[in-house]
Amino acid sequence: MCRFLHVSRSAYYKWLKYPISPREFLNTELAQEIRKTYENHPDMGYRRIADTVNKQYRHKFNDKRFLRICRALRIQSTIKHWANSITRRSKRPYHMAKKLFESCLSCRKA
Numbered sequence: 001m002c003r004f005l006h007v008s009r010s011a012y013y014k015w016l017k018y019p020i021s022p023r024e025f026l027n028t029e030l031a032q033e034i035r036k037t038y039e040n041h042p043d044m045g046y047r048r049i050a051d052t053v054n055k056q057y058r059h060k061f062n063d064k065r066f067l068r069i070c071r072a073l074r075i076q077s078t079i080k081h082w083a084n085s086i087t088r089r090s091k092r093p094y095h096m097a098k099k100l101f102e103s104c105l106s107c108r109k110a
Helices: 009-017 022-040 046-057 063-073 100-109
Strands: none
16 A cells, blocks of 8 residues: 555554644534534534634634635535515516505595
8 A cells, every 4th residue: 555655654654653733633623613503503604603613712713724624524504595686567476565555545535
């Protein structure tokens, strides 16, 4: 395997025994918090997730760090589409407002 990957055996065993760095350990903790936040609020993107997790930790982590972790976890916010504006009256409108003004005029005449 080492020959195939062009890595010396000593480098492979050194990498295998090397402990996890504190930064990598913190990234795994952040990834767990990001996953929890995303499961509770799937409409949140990495910026809003960063704000909520930074409030919980009372620390300021960079947004790019959250973006990198979210990409690794394949977390994306859901895109919200706004209702299209209607410029002319529909044949079958999905919402019809009550005509309150005309009913008030008919009350005055009586």
